[in-house]
Amino acid sequence: MIANIPYLAVVGLIIIGLSAVIFKKNLIKIIIGITIIQSGVNLFLITLGYREGSTAPIWTSSPGGVMAFPVPQALTLTSIVIGVAVTALMLSLVIHLYRHHGTLDVRKMGGDDQ
Amino acid sequence: MNFLDQLLSHAPALLVAIPLLGAFLTPLIGRVNDKLRNIFVIGILGFTGILVILLAQQIFASGPITYVFGSLDPYVGKETVIRILFEIDALSIFMAMIAIVLSFSAALYSWAYMEKNTGLDKYYSLLLLLTVGMLGMVLTGDMFNFFVFLEITSIASCALIAFYINKVKSVEAGFKYIVVSTIGALFVLMAIALLYGQYDALNIAKLADSITFSFVDKIALVLLIAALAMKGGIVPMHMWLPDAYSRAPASVSLILIGTTQAGLYGVFRVLFTLYGNVITLPTISMGWALVILGLLTMLVGVIMALIQIDFKRLIAYGAIAELGYMFLGVGTCLTILANPDITLAQAPFAFEALKGGLFHVFNDALDVGLLFMVAGAVYYATKETSLNRLGGLARNMKYTTIFFIIGLLAISGIPPMNGFASKLLIYESTYQLNPILSIIAILSSIMLLAIFIKVFHAAFLGPKLPQFDTVKEVPRSMLLAMGFIAAFIIIFGLFPDLIVNTIVDPAANALIDNAGYMRWLIGG
Structure with missing residues (x-):
């Protein structure tokens, strides 16, 4: 049971993130929701590669014994880098939206101006 | 000759590497001279196009190609080596052709269309990056690699959609698009992690070989299909598409078509190859799900297009309707594949439907692309997109009008244009599955014709309007780009047999023959 806690955390994070994206009206909160989903997926990848009592997979300075599987960690690293780029892009778009509307609330944006 | 062989043997890597290098060289060259930069971008895309054609020739002649990044030997002792494979079969190269045709004509079109904007160095960089993303998505044979290219495509296309900042x-x-596509991409990553956790493989062929269709696999299938169909703009996940298509510059809308189709490629690859071994289990009705989604997409697309008054938004809804035909064709084939009572040999129409669906992918890219370019040309000349305020343009813009007529006939499936060839294949074959399917398909085609006749009347016919008195024909580079696509449309329409036999048939075969896909990978 105790080993399943990370998986429950993954599900929890993804659901929290999704509900933030769906129900929040503030653009920054939507972005926070997306990053929470991202963390959930990354946690899932890391958990897949972890074995109980394992050490970091560094061959040259390993104390021996079980090592964690490095491939999911490499995947996570890539995913984090992509996540940073996406978050930066989203925030820069939000800056432009805020400059134009003077608000971050999606309900107050609108109007048919170009 | 030796150099050419060398070049060809590394073509799969170069297809991604050359536009990627070009993307980062573009700002440097842009500092020297604007014209030089435009020529450079068109040259890079032209060279990539030549590589695609050379590679296609090789693949159609001698079968699929595997290109290995990393160790050539898959095993060291008993351990599997971590490596990335590009697996290019006829379907991949078919999609790569579409991507390169679209981005080449977009670069050509941008020369004049975007000329008056600033920040063009970045524009061209992003355009090349988007090409890299599309080519990578269709060429790769590795699930995680697919995710990375999917994200490259999302980021580049989001920045391009929001180009008029x-x-x-x-x-x-742009914001809507990036939110939707990032969540979609995260779902894809989650599905990849689910598969990886079970089978210890990221390679599509290896996964397909070991997949058992457990409960977790079903979850992964749903996540993958939902996310990729969303990227493809299938109803009910289409809400980002009309905004993105209509607000982006016309040249970007053109490439966005390629992006959505790379998403559709993902759907087909997942269903036919990744889950190819288990999709034939009788409990699964993915085929009908695809057919119903296709019908919904068609109907919602045409009905929404009817009420639009914005030129580009109307075409965007027309594009959604067209996507439905592909799902209908491919879904029809899948229903037969998944049916245990009928083999594929007993129902030859299923293969015809698949061919029609895939052929329509290419045709849709050309037809909708041409219409977007015409809409862009009208905007360029008049600075106006509302159909209520346009009129009488045929008097001043005769070439643009001719191109619009070609696009109109093609999108509504009138002979002798290419849309007719693929739609006829779809009508004939879906009729044999269920007549209602083809009735709805024909009905939406007729409605598309009606919608675009309305546009033709509103924008091009009628008396000369005083405010458009000084309107001139658009510059030569835009006409050239439109002519390039229009030539494809007419050639495909006049010689559909030739095209179907040389490129569509191998692609359809490659999709169905997933045992072959795994044989040349694992055995070879």
Whole structure:
């Protein structure tokens, strides 16, 4: 049971993130929701590669014994880098939206101006 | 000759590497001279196009190609080596052709269309990056690699959609797109992790070989199909598409078509190859799900297109309707594949439907692309997109009018244009599955014709309007780009047999023959 806690955390994070994206009206909160989903997926990848009592997979300075599987960690690293780029892009778009509307609330944006 | 062989043997890697290198060289060259930069971008895309054609020749002649990044030997002792494979079969190269045709004509079109904007160095960089993303998505044989290229495509296309950063509607469309596509991509990553956790493999062929269709696999299938169909703009996940298509510059809308189709490629690859071994289990009705989604997409697309008054938004809804035909064709084939009572040999129409669906992918890219370019040309000449305020343009813009007529006939499936060839294949074959399917398909085609006749009447016919008195024909580079696509449309329409036999048939075969896909990978 105790080993399943990370998986429950993954599900929890993804659901929290999704509900933030769906129900929040503030653009920054939507972005926070997306990053929470991202963390959930990354946690899932890391958990897949972890074995109980394992050490970091560094061959040259390993104390021996079980090592964690490095491939999911490499995947996570890539995913984090992509996540940073996406978050930066989203925030820069939000800056432009805020400059134009003077608000971050999606309900107050609108109007048919170009 | 030796050099050419060398080049060809590394073509799969170069297809991604050359536009990627070009993307980062573009700003440097842009500092020297604007014209030089435009020529450079068109040259890079032209060279990539030549590589695609050379590679296609090789693949159609001698079968699929595997290109290995990393160790050539898959095993060291008993351990599997971590390596990335590009697996290029006829379907991949078919999609790569579409991507390169679209981005080449977009670069050509941008020369004049975007000339008056600033920040063009970045524009061209992003355009090349988007090409890299599309080519990578269709060429790769590795699930995680697929995710990375999917994200490259999302980021580049989001930045391009929001290119008119001073127009708040463009920024909103870009934001909507990036939110939707990032969540979709995260779902894809989650599905990849689910598969990886079970089978210890990221390679599509290896996964397909070991997949057992457990409960977790079903979850992964749903996540993958939902996310990729969303990227493809299938109803009910289409809400980002009209905004993105209509708010982006016309040249970007053109490439966005390629992006959505790379998403559809993902759907087909997942269903036919990744789950190819288990999709034939009788409990699964993915085929009908695809057919129903296809019908919904068609109907919602045409009905929404009827009420639009914005030129580009109307075409965007027309594009959604067209996507439905592909799902209908491919879904029809899948229903037969998944049916245990009928083999594929007993129902030859299933293969015809698949061919029609895949052929329509290419045709849709050309037809909708041409219409977007015409809409862009009208905007360029008049600075106006509302159909209520346009009129009488045929008097001043005769070439653009001719191109619009070609696009109109092609999108509504009138002979002798290419849309007719693929739609006829779809009508004939879906009729044999269920007549209602083809009735709805024909009905939406007729409605598309009606819608675009309305546009033709509103924008091009009628008396000369005083405010458009000084309107001139668009510059030569835009006409050239439109002519390039129009030539494809007419050639495909006049010689459909030739095209179907040389490129569509191998692609359809490659999709169905997933045992073959795994044989040349694992055995070879």
